[in-house]
Each structure stands twice: as structure tokens, then as C-alpha cells.
Amino acid sequence: MKGEGRGRFITIEGGEGVGKTTNIETLKQRLQHHGIKHGITREPGGTELGEAIRDLLLRTDTTPLNSMAELLLMFAARAQHLATVIEPQLAAGTWVVCDRFTDATYAYQGGGRELGAGAVAQLEQLVQGELRPDLTIILDIDPEQGLARARQRGELDRFEQEHVEFFARVRATYQARAQEEPERCRIVDAGRPLAEVQADVAALIDGFIGSAK
Template sequence: MAGRFITLEGGEGVGKTSNMIYIQSLLKDKNISVLQTREPGGTKLAENIRQLLLDKGQESIAEQTELLMMFAARAQHIRHVIKPALEQGVWVVCDRFTDATYAYQGGGRNMALSVIQWLENFVQGDLRPDLTLLLDAPVQLGMQRATHRGKLDRFESEKMVFFEKVRQTYLTIAEQQPERVKIIDATQSLENVQSQISNILSPFIHD
């Protein structure tokens, strides 16, 4: 039996890391084999690409380069991690996936959504998440949380208007695909956020 593919999305500082751990423990409690992974990343090569993308180096990265690097990392991730796990009946929980590309490169960088869609089809074939949990919070709150984590990476150092466009794109995706994308209010306490996650996952697990 094929595994299920769950993605966790959201802007900076919405609490994805702590809630990834919670989702994994929730599934394990139901005796579900689960693999936790992230994007960009998930394989040695994809993690190297991640470092290049996040590093505030000497050379500025062109928007087209950034987009292609995202999908290059994703191609490795799908081939070597995601698809093999799903085929073995393991559930995959991924910190960000292609929705993030639409939000960051499409919304934030104003790249053509048609180009992203072409790359999505080219790299992923018919692979799409079964369920996406979108952790949503106002940009200012998210950035306040992110700055408390320490030094900001290349993406986290963008201006507020960039993140406003990212958030709006995420919300538009959720509005267009309500069956797959479930919005979670990330302004609440961690306990309340995880209660929302549990309520969404419960029928999905028993589906």
C-alpha cells in the first residue's frame, strides 16, 4: 500500500520545525511508518544546493538560477527519498515543497507561474502532496520570531514586502485548493496550533 505525502508550508517564523516533530510523533502513535524530510534538501546533493541557496555569499543569485536550483534539489529529493519511501508504504512529512516555490519564487520574486508549473510537471510527473498544512501568521510576527532564532539566512534577510507577497501567494493557493491545503492559525499558542493539526490529521489518518 502506498504511503501518504504530507507537506508543511508557511513563511518565516511560523513554527514549522516544532510542528514537524509533533506530526511525526502523532503518526508514530498510530503505528504509521513515517519519514521526516525537508526542502530544499533531503539528500546529500540537495543539501549542498540548499547551502548555496541560503548563503549570503559574494555573488548574487539570479532569479532564474534560484528557481532552477530549487527544482534541481527537488528532482534529487523525489528520486532518492520521497518516491522510494511512498512506494514502500512509508508516510512522508516534508518541511516545504513546491507550494513554497510558487510562494517564494512566484510571489516573492515575481517569476512567471506558468514557468514554475512547467517545471513542476517536468520534475514531479503526477506526484503531488496528499495533504498540505499551511501555518499562517502575519509577516511582522513571523519575522520577530525568526530574528530570535539567530543569524538570518539569504531568504530571511529579504524585505517585508517580499514576505507579504509570499504570504498572499500561500493564501491564494489555499483558497484555490481547499481540499488539499488546510490553513492553521499559527498566531496561537503551540498547544492550540497542535490541537488544530490533530483535528485535521485525525480524519486524514483514518480515511
């Protein structure tokens, strides 16, 4: 049961270069417009430990990372993030917007790395207990189109260097999760011009804010 005074937890998800970080700005503007106190954070990362783990996960100059080790590192970063940033803010009534969260773990480690949803679900239960996002915006795009955007931005990280089949599995997992939880997970077609994507994101968050009041 969600207490009235508790903040809402909003996550933004999707493949490489789809526009998550760009659209966080829209979420921020709408929350400001409605006078809602909020914090913005990201995963993996969001804490000193989490950012160090992020560096280990994304760098390309180390020995290949075992998939299970990768999964556990994601949740190690998440445990720290939840305990020191996300939970205290939500408890204080501050809304939290997070750039990727556990849906990304289902998509990348469960789907992309083929560890399966069961392994992710076990850790989700262990690390998060009952905590789940209240709203998740999934930006959907053809992986090639997203990667082209990421490439324009500069050097590719360890995930961005994966094969097309990997990204097809990531995308399919996100889509399946949206089908399983249509109330929480809202898909936005991110292959369109930015202004159109932003308009959809703004409408979704405005609708959510309206229903949360």
C-alpha cells in the same frame, strides 16, 4: 490512482519562523500514535546534493543569485530528493512528511520573486509528473511576527533578509493556493500560542489519517 499500499505524502508550509519545523514534531507524534511508518525530510535539502544546494541558496556571503537560477536550483534539489528519498519511500508504503515542498516554490519564487506561477508549474510538471502532496498544512502568520520568531532563533538567512513586500507576496500566494485547493491545502492560524497551533495540526492529521484508512 493511489494504490492502497502506497504511502501518503504530507507537506508543511508557511513563511519564515512560522513554526513548520516545530510542528513536524506534532505530526511525527500523531503518526507514531497511529502506528504509521513514516520518514521526515525537508526542502530544499533531504539529500547530500539537496543539502549542498540548500547551503548555496541560503548563504548570504555570495553574489546575488539570479531569480531563475534560484528557481532551477530548487527543482534540481527536488529532482534528486524525489528520485532517491520521496518516491522510494512512498512506493514502499512509508508515509513522507516534508518540511516545505513545491507550494513554497510557488510562494517564494513565483510570488516573492515574481517569476509567476506559470514558470513554476512548467517545472513542477517536468520534475514531478503527477506527484502532488496528499495533504499540505499551511501555517499562516503576519510576516513580521514570523520574522520576529526567526530572529530570536539567531542569524537571518538570505530569504529572511528580504523586504516586507516580498513576504507579503509569499503569504498572499500561500493563501491563494489554499483557496484554489481547499481539500489538499489546510490553513492553520499560526499566530496563536504554540499549544493551540499544535492542537489544530494534530486534529488535521488525525482527520486525514482517518480518511486515508
